[in-house]
Amino acid sequence: MEISNNLYDVIIVGGGPAGLSSAIYAARAKYRVLVLEKEKIGGQITITSEVVNYPGVGRTSGKELTQAMKLQAESFGAEFAMGEVLDMELEQDVKTLRTTAGEYKALGVVLATGANPRKLGFKGEKEFQGRGVAYCATCDGEFFTGLEVFVIGGGFAAVEEGIFLTKYAKKVTMIVREDHFSCAATVSDKLKDEPRISVRFNTEIVEAGGDGMVSRARFRNNQTGEEWTYEASPEDGCFGIFVFAGYVPNTGWMNGAVACNEQGYLLTDINQKTNVDGVYGAGDVCVKNLRQVVTAVSDGAVAATSLEKHVSAIHGKLELPELPRPAAKGSAAAAADGQAEAKLERERRASAVAEAGSQGFLSEEIKAQLEGLFPKFGHPVRIEAELDGSALSGEINGFLGELEALTDKLICSRRELTEDEKKAKEAAGELLPALRIFREDKSGGNVVFHGVPGGHEFNSFIIALYNMSGDGQPVDPALKEQIMSIKKDINVKVMVSLSCTMCPEVVMAVQRIAAMNPHVTGEMMDLMHYPEWKQKYKVMSVPCMVVNGGAVHFGKKNLEEVTKLLTEL
16 A cells, blocks of 8 residues: 555544543554644633643643643644544545545544534524624623623533623623532632622523614523513613533534434444444543543543554554654653743733733744744745824734744835825725735735734734745645635625634634635734724624625634635625
8 A cells, every 4th residue: 555645543633632632642652643623722621711620730721731732742743733624434444534624544533523512592592693692701701891791501611701701791690590500519609709790590591682782681480480581771782691501512524424322422432432443532522421621531542542453453454564753842842832832822912912012022932933934935925014003003013023023934014004095995995904915926915914913813824924925724625626616706804802712713714715716805803903893793702704895704614614605605
């Protein structure tokens, strides 16, 4: 059998704790290992600010814990790639996975795809998503500053996010379906110290309504049947409903390739094996009694070690040599990379702006990381800043100055617009200030960032530069054909918050399409700087896509979903 660069001993689908644990064990066993993650390493636990029940670790955050796991996996030689699996062929000895980043093959597969926030289906939930109904306090909490919010749910996530929302909301009401919280008392007891939080047990939401934004909601006591309605005060005009009611396993895309139960959870045996030889499951995607980080990493370890015998058997059957593996990173080098990435993830817009006056926008760790990345650019990239004399323009100017000092692969220019130019752009509906990204030959310019791309959007910006520097990130041929089939001009503005963990996937999808197809213009806008757009489209949640100045689409979307949406226009 011919050995290709895209052949791995083990491919792990999902970069949460279960997937990272599998990567550690499989890579340490000297196998060639690839972790495929569609969005960000760490999974759902990265939005947890405090982890206190992981054995041996007194107190940490979800980001720090999973970053340490990734660091450890890389130290044993595990590889990582950004890409979403579209479909799989698993019955043969050599499995095939088709992804948004191209096709990969493996002798064994670990499915550690986790779960997504559950939607309840109450009347008005879908209609008001993004306009009062939300699913991520970290992403959308700031939009409800000074307003009242209701948190639907009684588990760990609901309690933690309810406490987090007190940073913004003037009052938080917990709506709990049972007569008690379903999380540990040590967690729910924290609510007693929060004077702005009240709790209603045995209560369910029935309906959300309003004129464009949520301004009323109906609730029911499921013991007495009594219903009551809350309406926003005239001064507030609206309020928020945050849903934290559990998760749904991320298996719908598998199309029956492996066996699942009625709820969609993977069916596995005591060794984490599915019904398909060479395919194992791990983490929250599996049927299990306890869904915690500690059980996820246990699943990952069991899956990887159980898979070893199968992979070895296939090596012998097909007479395969040992697959080439990258050199494992030494602990010092890996630690430097890990610290840089962790630092990058933790940066928030506010802290970035605060640091700009003294320490600058880029830490020394991030600069070191970028200096290793820029040599991979195929050609130089041009960044043209259109400045309008605002304070934000000053921040952009400083940000560009730090970037261009790192490499000759960036050709940066600034243009202060005249008053007539500013008026003309404003009349045409264009946003200022703007960072436009061009290729070396001055083609492009249809990937645009409005604001300093700090926080979670810094990676999106750097990837946008990479995509304009050459061939960019690989894209599945069939998906690429769909993208290139777009022949009419389309403008997509992606409204984001730099603290949002769900926004980068949408931003990267839109800018990837724009980098490939000149008919599509992709613009990222930090909504904090454009309140008029928030009001115009009644945006209370991000990510939010506005297509051709009209159609509004809320929620996280991947490259395939955005492509489908645009090709159907």
